[in-house]
Amino acid sequence: MENCIFCKIVAGDIPSPRLYEDDKMIVIRDIEPKAKLHYLCIPKTHFALLSEMDGERAELLKHCFERIAEIHSSLGLEEGYRVIINQGENGGQTVPHLHIHLLGGEPLKDF
Ligand code: AMP
Ligand code: ZN
Numbered sequence: 612m613e614n615c616i617f618c619k620i621v622a623g624d625i626p627s628p629r630l631y632e633d634d635k636m637i638v639i640r641d642i643e644p645k646a647k648l649h650y651l652c653i654p655k656t657h658f659a660l661l662s663e664m665d666g667e668r669a670e671l672l673k674h675c676f677e678r679i680a681e682i683h684s685s686l687g688l689e690e691g692y693r694v695i696i697n698q699g700e701n702g703g704q705t706v707p708h709l710h711i712h713l714l715g716g717e718p719l720k721d722f
Contacts, residue, residue, distance in 0.1 A: 612657040617708035621655050631682050635674050648716030659707040688715040
C-alpha cells in the first residue's frame, strides 16, 4: 500500500531493526514507547481495521497471536504484558495498517 509507513517498514524502505520476523509478520520497537518495553507486531499484509476481517486475515492474526505467545519471553515480557489494537479515530489509531501493541517491562497503570 502506497504511503503506508508500516508497509514501507515491512518492505525495508524505512529501516527499523526487527526483533522477530517470519513470512507473515515483524516485531519492531515503537519509536515513541509508552512503557519501558513497547513493541509493535506488524502483519506483512496491509489492512487497517478488524472490520475488514476475512478468513485469510483471521488466519494472519491467529498466526500473530500464536507467535506473540511463543516469543514474548524473548522480548522481556515474561512478567506479563498488555496487548492493544487501536481501531479508528476514537480508538487512537494513527497508522491505518493494523498492528498489535505489546507493552510491558514494568507494572502498567490501569486505564
Ligand atoms: P497507533 O496509534 O495504534 O496507530 O500506533 C502507531 C504507533 O506507531 C505509535 O505508537 C507510533 O509511536 C508508532 N510509530 C510510528 N512510526 C514509527 C516508526 N517509524 N517506527 C516505529 N514505530 C513507529
Ligand atoms: Zn500498510
